Amino acid sequence: MKLKQDFFEQLDGFYQQVLPTPLPAPHWLLWSDDAAALIGLQQPNDELLQVFSGNQRHAEAQYYAQVYSGHQFGGYSPQLGDGRSIILGEAVGPHGSWDVALKGAGPTPFSRRGDGRAVTRSAVREFLVSEALAALNIPTTRALAVIGSELPVWRETLEKGATTVRLARSHIRFGHFEHSFYAFDGEQQTDRVKRLADFVITQHFPQFSCDRAGYKAWFTKVVQLTARLIAKWQAFGFAHGVMNTDNMSILGDSFDFGPFAFLDTFQENFICNHSDPDGRYAYGQQPGVGLWNLRCLAQALTPLLSSDDLVDGLRAYQPALVAEYVELMAGRLGFAPQLDDSHAMDFDLQLIGGFTQLLEQQRLDYTNTLRQFGAIAATENATALRDEFVDTHAFDGWWQHYCDRVGRVDDIGSWQQARRLASPKYILRNYQAQQATEQALAGDLSGLQTLQQLLQKPFDEQPELAHYAARPPQWGEGLIMSCSS
Ligand SMILES: Nc1ncnc2c1ncn2[C@@H]1O[C@H](COP(=O)(O)OP(=O)(O)OP(=O)(O)O)[C@@H](O)[C@H]1O
Numbered sequence: 160m161k162l163k164q165d166f167f168e169q170l171d172g173f174y175q176q177v178l179p180t181p182l183p184a185p186h187w188l189l190w191s192d193d194a195a196a197l198i199g200l201q202q203p204n205d206e207l208l209q210v211f212s213g214n215q216r217h218a219e220a221q222y223y224a225q226v227y228s229g230h231q232f233g234g235y236s237p238q239l240g241d242g243r244s245i246i247l248g249e250a251v252g253p254h255g256s257w258d259v260a261l262k263g264a265g266p267t268p269f270s271r272r273g274d275g276r277a278v279t280r281s282a283v284r285e286f287l288v289s290e291a292l293a294a295l296n297i298p299t300t301r302a303l304a305v306i307g308s309e310l311p312v313w314r315e316t317l318e319k320g321a322t323t324v325r326l327a328r329s330h331i332r333f334g335h336f337e338h339s340f341y342a343f344d345g346e347q348q349t350d351r352v353k354r355l356a357d358f359v360i361t362q363h364f365p366q367f368s369c370d371r372a373g374y375k376a377w378f379t380k381v382v383q384l385t386a387r388l389i390a391k392w393q394a395f396g397f398a399h400g401v402m403n404t405d406n407m408s409i410l411g412d413s414f415d416f417g418p419f420a421f422l423d424t425f426q427e428n429f430i431c432n433h434s435d436p437d438g439r440y441a442y443g444q445q446p447g448v449g450l451w452n453l454r455c456l457a458q459a460l461t462p463l464l465s466s467d468d469l470v471d472g473l474r475a476y477q478p479a480l481v482a483e484y485v486e487l488m489a490g491r492l493g494f495a496p497q498l499d500d501s502h503a504m505d506f507d508l509q510l511i512g513g514f515t516q517l518l519e520q521q522r523l524d525y526t527n528t529l530r531q532f533g534a535i536a537a538t539e540n541a542t543a544l545r546d547e548f549v550d551t552h553a554f555d556g557w558w559q560h561y562c563d564r565v566g567r568v569d570d571i572g573s574w575q576q577a578r579r580l581a582s583p584k585y586i587l588r589n590y591q592a593q594q595a596t597e598q599a600l601a602g603d604l605s606g607l608q609t610l611q612q613l614l615q616k617p618f619d620e621q622p623e624l625a626h627y628a629a630r631p632p633q634w635g636e637g638l639i640m641s642c643s644s
């Protein structure tokens with residue numbers, strides 16, 4: 160693994176050096192060949208195991224924890240920082256450069272009262288969802304591996320410690336900018352915000368210049384990337400669960416997986432986080448929260464840009480989100496969106512909303528119902544789909560509008576094939592992750608490996624694994640996860 164140290168060398172003052180605390184008796188729990196390929200690695204080997212478990216130093220690594228802050232559940236937390244994640248540097252591979260971080264590597268100067276560790280349950284979930292999102296073409300940090308151990312770690316109960324090896328195109332969060340803005344003032348504040356923005360632009364947005372026009376174009380781009388990310392979450396039924404600004408990537412990648420869930424039954428107000436009883440981060444709130452978080456970022460950029468420029472940038476949010484969402488949902492339902500016509504898009508949004516409303520009223524599975532559009536003869540005969548609906552009268556009303564919108568389909572075979580490429584058969588269902596993790600903790604890794612294999616090809620039929628597409632049993636429906644990880 161070849162490492163470079165751009166963040167470390169160029170952003171002095173934005174991190175503190177700290178070595179990982181070795182994980183005793185480490186062993187591989189999971190490994191992703193796809194993620195490994197991103198940084199030119201092939202097989203797991205013992206040397207990597209020793210490095211990733213903190214038992215051996217990597218010759219080219221600088222070990223550091225980044226400082227950031229953030230708005231958590233609406234309130235500002237002035238000092239967060241990597242309390243359990245230690246970055247080794249940027250690995251250079253055939254697909255650009257990726258930060259390599261050990262999440263759960265032991266205490267850092269930012270651990271506050273935490274133990275710096277992660278438990279197997281949460282490390283495995285982070286791994287699986289990273290694979291799942293990547294395979295759905297949703298921008299995300301990646302998980303290269305999970306290292307298991309016998310280290311006892313206390314959460315609500317005694318659990319086993321583990322480390323996720325995370326790859327991120329960048330670990331810079333909205334919260335990095337907020338920390339520079341709120342923890343400093345005067346020249347120091349401007350200098351820090353500017354250094355950070357210049358670093359992000361130079362590394363990741365080289366098309367923009369580091370001056371006022373460039374900052375404005377860059378901020379607008381960040382707004383659009385964030386909007387598109389959230390549109391994708393909405394379209395695939397993904398609830399993140401903890402959209403604090405310290406979990407928002409400046410590149411618009413999905414970042415930090417705690418109590419997330421994919422929807423089983425469609426439910427607009429679905430809450431997956433046990434610590435969020437008011438539903439601030441409920442599935443249906445995510446588009447609004449994305450904008451709220453971007454406003455926090457905008458505030459932190461006021462040393463670089465006027466409020467008019469920032470407001471202009473924020474205006475890009477809604478159109479980008481709506482266009483992306485309509486495009487994805489039109490792809491799933493099988494009609495051609497007219498993205499340059501706002502009236503047509505409003506009409507399509509209504510049609511899509513009518514569909515999700517039906518699903519919610521009739522308590523239908525989101526993923527499975529949409530997948531059925533890959534098997535129906537659109538516009539003619541919807542029997543199999545119609546049978547899913549208890550209130551067929553309501554379905555028939557919607558179906559009529561839908562058929563009008565789809566229009567004539569000449570080649571039904573390729574129409575269906577396109578639907579199957581737009582609507583996954585498999586998503587990561589919480590209860591399946593839970594079962595496979597319990598099995599792994601008892602020494603049998605096969606369930607996790609099967610899930611990994613399944614989720615890497617979510618659009619494929621994989622008939623031998625078809626039972627993974629079944630609706631969850633009653634105990635596993637809409638599981639609400641605790642934040643403890
Ligand atoms: N066990 C722990 N020990 C020390 N710090 C922790 C621990 N768990 C969480 N933190 C810190 O609390 C803050 C909020 O936690 P959050 O769950 O958002 O992040 P995380 O999952 O630890 O990490 P990341 O955002 O890097 O994926 C972060 O600063 C995080 O480093």
Ligand SMILES: [Mg+2]
Binds near residue numbers: 405406415
């Ligand atoms: Mg976090």
